[in-house]
Amino acid sequence: MTQYMPLFRSCTSLRTLSQLHAHLLVSGLHRHPQASTKLIESYSHLGSLHSSSLLFHSFPNPDPFMFGVLIKCSTWSRHYHRSISLYHHMIRHDIPTTRFIFPSVLRACSGCGEMRVGREVHGRVVKCGFDGDNVVETALVGLYGEMGWLDEAMRVFGEMSVRDTVSWSSVVLSCVENGEVSRGLGMFREMVMMGGVVPDSVTMLGVCEGCGKLGWWRGARAAHGFVVRREIRKDEGLDSSLITMYGKCGDLQSAERVFRSASCWHTASWTAMISGYNQGGCFVEARGVFVRMLECGVEPNSVTLMCVLMSCVGLGLIRDGKSVHGYVIRKAVDPELEFLGSALLELYAETGGVRYCQEILNTIGLRNVVPWNTVISVYCQKGLLKEALLVFVRMQSQGLMPDAFGMSSALAACGKMGSLELGHQIHGHVVKRGCLDEFVLNSLIDMYSKCGFVDSGYVIFDTMKTPGIITWNSMISGFSRCGNSVMAINLFDQIYMNRLEIDEVTILSVIQACSELGYLEKGKWVHHKLITYGIWKDLFVDTALTDMYAKCGDLQSAQGVFDMMIERSVVSWSVMIAAYGVHGKIHAAISLFSQMLEAGIEPNEVTFMNILSACSHAGAVEEGRIYFRSMKDFGIExxxxxxxxxxxxxxxxxxxxxxxxxxxxxxxxxxxxxxxxxxxxxxxxxxxxxxxxxxxxxxxxxxxxxxxxxxxxxxxxxxxxxxxxxxxxxxxxxxxxxxxxxxxxxxxxxxxxxxxAGDTPLPQMEEIYRFLENFQCLTHGLGVRSNFIC
Structure with missing residues (x-):
């Protein structure tokens, strides 16, 4: 049998393997366990797991080694449930399990999300005495890490007597993928400091992913330097990870250098480069990389095409997007559109291809709610509110129940349209299904506020036990939008007194409320606090402060904030022009308008509204006529x-x-x-x-x-x-x-x-009336006419 082993290694196609199989049948060696096991493994490696299974089941009593090979081959082929089924067959028939079987079974459990089975396998590992085996323990670390049980993975890792490169790599990657990035990078540092264990390319994959997630440029440079200094062999995966890492850190030049220095340009490397340019907003460059990729004869995969579709969306190129769609169909890259369906829907929705969206929904929309959510969300963002709600209704008519994301998008459309009746219906649907997570409740609060029923939003807010900052912001913004600025400021005071998190949105909402009330002292206090919180030199906040000071009558402070702005948008200029106009300083408003034009900022509708209003306040008729006529020069009707x-x-x-x-x-x-x-x-x-x-x-x-x-x-x-x-x-x-x-x-x-008039909200109202009565009596006694009516 030994002389046939080199022949198995030389079989590079199913045809040659079938010829060898026929030869073994003629010679009678096909019943030899070693030959059959090798045939099972070879068929599986060449992509014919079905032939491996037929051969396995032709044996009346397969041995544990044959079971182990077929389980391993099934796991490699991602037939995870088949692997688990074979393992259960062994247990039921008391076939001895070897340590060789457990890593493949554990990998199958994590692959199909069978954590319950994984825990049972762990118990049998301990029962069989294999819990001290390094390979099995590493597989357990991988199982718990991939299933999100990080603490359990760390416990198993901590109990390992021998930790090799594979186990260290597994625990680093587990930490990074479960959001504990700093912990994962700390484990890598500990690995290096201990010595004796040499990091390999797999280890560096986890490190690169961690640095990319943090956007930590210095760490990215250090990780890349470590790869170069230690002469770690770079493969396709590590090259693409380095490119992706630099892309997420915003260093596209370094990403390009890594890409150019790669020993071989694989699909993953090209894809990483396209994705990096997309993340940096360089959609033209991303498209150019894809063109070069095709010119080099490299076949894109579904991930590549997903990135290219993102570039088309960013550039608004529907024709290029259609070309990619045609490529997907011709090459059968994703026949059922399970992976690319949402990307294509986003492309057509963003570029106004409503008809194409309907066609894709007809193809893939019966399976799950994700494509429907994509269309509703994009329509809502593009202002196609009626279309968004029609899709929402049509989804339910197809028998699909909307999830939290779909309902939130539909509620956002209702709020923008002011469609309170449909918003009420969705609210009832939310209560009926018990879908009361914070995301949906925030959308309900926002919808009621935009429809003018902020008190209904407050009822929802008041029932929430621990509202997050987004909920507080929605409520403050709702009160401010509906004119109840007093309540908006009171809510802000509650946030501050309870030492809750405050962000830019909170600050913007309370500044707007101060503007509406003319509450200068509170506005100054908020200005001081935003400096304390580090929300400083923000374009939107500075613009809001300028507007607040102007509306509160403090033109000097408004001018001071405006002058200190590092960057000024057309909104900033418009707000300052409005400030001068309200204070009757028409010449200053006109001068500022001229400065804006000299700075290369084109006025918009609001700018002209403000300069015309300034002319109206000052009675500057001729200037107003000139600006009104000049609107068309800037393409504004x-x-x-x-x-x-x-x-x-x-x-x-x-x-x-x-x-x-x-x-x-x-x-x-x-x-x-x-x-x-x-x-x-x-x-x-x-x-x-x-x-x-x-x-x-x-x-x-x-x-x-x-x-x-x-x-x-x-x-x-x-x-x-x-x-x-x-x-x-x-x-x-x-x-x-x-x-x-x-x-x-x-x-x-x-x-x-x-x-x-007629309100009695103040506890001091009786005292106020007594004062007015006394004041009226006093004025009569002095012979002074009083207009107070007590």
Whole structure:
């Protein structure tokens, strides 16, 4: 039998192996256990596990060694359940288990996630006395590490009497993959310090992955230097890991150098380079690497194509994405689109290919909810809100129940659309299914806030035992957005008093609340705290601070924050222009607008809105006309707000005819804000004749803005036309509108209280009324007229 062993090694195809098998049959050696075992192993190595199984089952009584070979071959071929089934067959029939069998069975358990079976195998390892075997113990470390039982993996590793390179590599990789990156790198340092065990390429795979996850550039350089100094043999896996590591650390030049110095460019190396460029936002370079890869004749795999599709999404190249899709179909890379389906859906959804999304969903959408979630999420991000909700409804009609991610995306779409009814239905679905994780609850709070029902969001918030910072931010932002800035600040105070985590979003929300209230002292305190927390020199925070100081009347501080900004966006410039405009400094606003243009920043719609508003406040008619006409030079079409602003400017200046001519030139439907600006100008200049001439236009307006009707009715009241006054108020009543009551806010002991007419929210209300009564009596005694009504 010995003379046939070299022949087995020379068999490089199933054909030659079949010829050898036939020769053994003729010679009668096929029944020899060693020959049969070798045939089983060879068939498996050449990709024919089925032939290996047939040969194995042709034996009436296979020995433990044959069982071990078939179990190992099944595990190599990723037929994990078959490996476990063979192992159970051995146990049931009392076939002796050798230490050779356990590593393959343990690997099969981790491969198919059978932790219960893995624990049973561990028990049998101990029972059979193999728990001192180095190879078996290393397999146990791998099992527990891959299944997320890191503490158990560390316990097994700590009890090992002999630790070789494989076991150290396994524990380093287990720590890194379970999120304990620093612990894993610490184990690597301990391995090196101990000496006697030489790290190999597998060890360095874990180290490179750890440095990449941390984005630790110095550690990445040290790891690469260690590979070079120790002359660790670089294979395909290590080359691609070094490239990936540098890509995650943002050092694309080093990644490119490693790529160019690779002894052989494999698919993994090309893929790592494409992925690195994608992570750095260099989508053009990533696409170029893929083109070079094809020119070199290297076949891409499904991971490569996934990265290329990401590049197409980043560049918005739907034609290139379609070419990749065609390649996938021609080469049958992923026939069922199990791996690439979500990437293709993201491509078509991002680039507006709604029809293609529907076709892919029809192909893969019946298996799981992931592709549906992808489409709903991308549609929501792209503003295709109606389409997102239609997909959400269609998914359920197909018999698929949405998960937390799908429901959160649908709730986000409801919030943006203001669709409270559908949001209520999804809320009911969430409660019914018990899907009450923090992610979904945050989406519910946000949805209710955006729909104007922030109190409903607060009810959800109040039921949460330990809300995270995202939940607090959602609630603070919701109150601030709905105008209840007092409650937003009170929630922020609770976060601070309870010493919870505070981030940039928290700061931005509370600064916005201070802006709405004009709460300067609190804004200054928040400014101080954000410096303490290290949230400093952030573009968004600095812009919000500039806006807050300006709205609170502290123009000097607003200017100081603006001047100290290292980077300025168009929003930053717009906010400062608005600040000058509100404070009546038209020349400073115009000068700043010119500086913005000189800095190469193009104005947007908001910038022009702010400069027109500044002109309106200052009565700078000619300047306002110039800026309004110049909007088209920057490719900006005036919207309703711009028209309302220029009409207001002309109306206040007395040019009512010019304002009316502009209204008549508007191509779209004129809303109440534009007519209201003209109406206010007529009131200021006592032009009742003009109001009568345009009365039909004014009464045809359909709006839910009570301010418009209030202004209209007040004009009739001032002119003594009580009949028309009553008609307008009756019209408001018929359409369900009422005048929005004003309110006042007062700060007492660093706390802001808000109250309106008829409210009795303050515990000091009786004392306030007594003071007003005494004050009124005092003014009467001094002969001073008082307007207080007690």
């Amino acid at each position: 005036p919207n309703a707000e711009h028209f309302a602003c220029i009409v207001d400017l002309l109306s206040r200046a007395g040019d009512l005819k010019g304002a009316y001519d502009i209204i008549k030139s508007i191509q779209f439907s004129v809303d109440a804000s534009i007519w209201g600006a003209l109406l206010n100008g007529c009131r200021i200049h006592q032009r009742m004749d003009m109001i009568k001439s345009i009365q039909k236009d004014l009464l045809d307006i359909k709006t839910d803005d009570s301010g418009y009707y209030t202004l209209f009715s007040n004009i009739y009241a001032e002119g003594g036309n009580w009949e028309e006054f009553g008609n307008v108020r009756l019209m408001m009543k018929d359409i369900g509108l009422r005048k929005v009551p004003g309110y006042s806010a007062i700060e007492i002991d660093k706390r802001v209280y808000r109250f309106g």
